Amino acid sequence: MTILAVLLLLPAVLGDSRYLFSVLMNCMGLSLIALGVWLTFTIGRTNICQAGFALIGGYATAIFLAHYHMNFWLALPLSALVAASAGAVIGSFILKLRGIYFSMLTISLTEAIRLAFLNGGDFTQGSRGITDLPQPFGDSVFGLYYLALALLGFGLLLTWRIHYSRVGRIFRAMRLNEDLAESFGTHVWRYRVIAFSVACGLGGLGGSYFAVFTQSIYPQSFSVEHSIYYMLFCFLGGLEFVSGGIVGAFVLTILFELLSQFQQYQTLIYGGLMIAVILLLPNGLMAMTLRRKEVRA
Amino acid sequence: MSAPILEARHVTKRFGGLMANEDINLTLTAPVGQVVSVIGPNGAGKSTLFKMLAGYLKPSSGQILLHGQTITGMSPHRIARLGLVRTFQETTVFPDLTAMEHVSLAHQLHREAHDLEVIFGLPRARGDEIRLSESAREILELMELGAVADTEARHLPQGLLRLLGMAMGLAARPQVLLLDEPYAGLNPDETTRAVNITRKVAASGVSILLVEHDMKAVMAISDRIHVLYFGKKIAEGTPEEIRLDPAVIEAYLGKEDEELGL
Ligand SMILES: Nc1ncnc2c1ncn2[C@@H]1O[C@H](COP(=O)(O)OP(=O)(O)OP(=O)(O)O)[C@@H](O)[C@H]1O
Ligand SMILES: [Mg+2]
Numbered sequence: 418m419t420i421l422a423v424l425l426l427l428p429a430v431l432g433d434s435r436y437l438f439s440v441l442m443n444c445m446g447l448s449l450i451a452l453g454v455w456l457t458f459t460i461g462r463t464n465i466c467q468a469g470f471a472l473i474g475g476y477a478t479a480i481f482l483a484h485y486h487m488n489f490w491l492a493l494p495l496s497a498l499v500a501a502s503a504g505a506v507i508g509s510f511i512l513k514l515r516g517i518y519f520s521m522l523t524i525s526l527t528e529a530i531r532l533a534f535l536n537g538g539d540f541t542q543g544s545r546g547i548t549d550l551p552q553p554f555g556d557s558v559f560g561l562y563y564l565a566l567a568l569l570g571f572g573l574l575l576t577w578r579i580h581y582s583r584v585g586r587i588f589r590a591m592r593l594n595e596d597l598a599e600s601f602g603t604h605v606w607r608y609r610v611i612a613f614s615v616a617c618g619l620g621g622l623g624g625s626y627f628a629v630f631t632q633s634i635y636p637q638s639f640s641v642e643h644s645i646y647y648m649l650f651c652f653l654g655g656l657e658f659v660s661g662g663i664v665g666a667f668v669l670t671i672l673f674e675l676l677s678q679f680q681q682y683q684t685l686i687y688g689g690l691m692i693a694v695i696l697l698l699p700n701g702l703m704a705m706t707l708r709r710k711e712v713r714a
Numbered sequence: 715m716s717a718p719i720l721e722a723r724h725v726t727k728r729f730g731g732l733m734a735n736e737d738i739n740l741t742l743t744a745p746v747g748q749v750v751s752v753i754g755p756n757g758a759g760k761s762t763l764f765k766m767l768a769g770y771l772k773p774s775s776g777q778i779l780l781h782g783q784t785i786t787g788m789s790p791h792r793i794a795r796l797g798l799v800r801t802f803q804e805t806t807v808f809p810d811l812t813a814m815e816h817v818s819l820a821h822q823l824h825r826e827a828h829d830l831e832v833i834f835g836l837p838r839a840r841g842d843e844i845r846l847s848e849s850a851r852e853i854l855e856l857m858e859l860g861a862v863a864d865t866e867a868r869h870l871p872q873g874l875l876r877l878l879g880m881a882m883g884l885a886a887r888p889q890v891l892l893l894d895e896p897y898a899g900l901n902p903d904e905t906t907r908a909v910n911i912t913r914k915v916a917a918s919g920v921s922i923l924l925v926e927h928d929m930k931a932v933m934a935i936s937d938r939i940h941v942l943y944f945g946k947k948i949a950e951g952t953p954e955e956i957r958l959d960p961a962v963i964e965a966y967l968g969k970e971d972e973e974l975g976l
Contacts, residue, residue, distance in 0.1 A: 575833075582832050583839070586819050589808065596770065597802055601886045602794035602823035611829065 450623035451662030453616035461592030469530035474621025500621020546635030655701020725776035747916030
């Protein structure tokens with residue numbers, strides 16, 4: 418919440434440093450996508466296909482805008498809906514799997530979705546991608562910045578409401594013991610699909626945002642590597658906290674910007690960092706704030 | 715005799731070459747809460763039978779009827795909706811939720827609000843919460859857990875957690891409750907208390923089928939007892955009849971006499 422408030426006021430302070438804006442906008446978009454991965458964690462599934470659904474959302478927006486000249490404000494929610502529906506259909510088949518089997522399958526799913534767009538013929542324009550997408554706010558950075566903020570706020574609110582409602586508790590019950598949850602009448606399959614579909618919808622929303630942010634979409638815009646990063650964001654921030662994925666996305670993205678001269682070592686740095694976090698902070702960065710609060714109380 | 719509420723007909727379960735259940739017949743009558751026990755040595759097939767009744771395993775052959783309607787092969791949540799609920803031996807509970815929150819959560823089948831209304835906290839969902847927490851409180855009182863309603867599960871002793879598991883089962887408002895070893899790991903005082911509470915639950919109109927190794931408890935609580943031995947039912951009758959049944963004594967021969975409460 419505090420983060421959102423700060424982000425709301427930040428533009429006034431930053432003036433018009435395009436670089437800083439684009440870093441923050443990047444963070445917000447990635448956070449939105451990572452929220453979906455976080456939500457899939459709450460039903461006890463490690464989701465490594467979120468990049469695939471971001472790609473679906475991104476391509477949906479690009480196709481709506483470039484081929485059908487649709488209004489962006491219609492294309493945005495529609496793209497999220499497309500991703501969510503695709504998630505519901507695919508999820509209803511794959512969510513039976515658990516643990517490593519589910520994760521491995523989702524990795525291949527990311528790749529399968531990428532290949533589908535790569536070989537989509539004229540419609541997706543193969544590896545050339547769809548470019549020169551119109552920007553809804555013309556030249557103004559502020560417009561896109563506040564769009565990202567609004568989308569992130571919406572995503573956070575939705576995830577928050579789900580997590581702290583009876584539905585979120587059902588999700589958690591399923592994570593702890595699906596048989597127990599089913600014993601008192603929970604339609605486990607249905608709730609798994611709901612969680613996954615909302616998660617994919619958030620991924621699609623993020624993908625749609627990035628498509629207009631970068632004014633383009635390519636098959637390699639979102640790949641397996643990205644899917645893995647989104648998962649790492651959640652681990653880093655903390656799986657027990659709704660804001661975990663967001664905190665992780667900001668910390669890792671900003672950290673990487675600061676270390677940009679070491680670009681060739683990116684994966685190495687990420688890897689080392691992740692090992693350190695998992696060893697030293699198994700519950701993520703957000704757990705540190707909790708511990709401090711407990712000490713104070 | 716009144717009509718059976720739950721009926722297993724010639725139920726058989728094979729795991730590869732192993733006959734875990736062979737041609738099991740069993741009935742539970744309604745409407746008075748009857749307590750029927752299934753006993754038998756380790757590996758006799760008791761849990762397997764329960765899993766089939768509750769939909770967690772598919773029988774290899776045979777039929778299971780609830781209210782005369784066949785439920786063979788249905789998924790557990792549908793069977794729960796039709797009024798048959800099982801509890802678990804290991805009640806994996808949420809350490810940070812209170813007893814009250816557990817039972818309220820288990821009311822999944824009895825809310826009116828749609829999931830979307832729940833997520834956005836609309837009036838019907840809030841109405842549900844009030845109604846369901848009242849119902850949860852009643853169940854906790856029945857289970858004699860009223861005093862710990864607001865205690866988090868991680869602070870509850872094993873004996874109370876077992877009762878909490880049963881309370882969660884009741885939240886689905888079943889007509890038939892299956893309890894798999896509800897008294898295992900309890901000390902004699904806790905067992906006596908849990909047995910009395912089980913009786914109360916049955917008297918409130920829930921028919922109970924239970925698996926239990928504690929013979930004293932089984933003899934005290936059961937209206938009828940079925941004995942399984944290597945997947946076959948070797949005897950059925952009142953506690954008195956079972957105590958004197960030669961086949962049962964034979965099956966338990968070699969064990970300490972006290973196990974049968976002789
Ligand atoms: N999923 C399974 N696959 C293969 N064999 C199984 C399976 N489940 C149970 N069995 C076997 O079936 C037999 C009956 O097991 P079951 O768990 O029903 O016994 P039980 O009467 O509940 O025993 P206990 O008193 O120890 O709980 C055992 O020999 C067991 O090894
Ligand atoms: Mg057993």
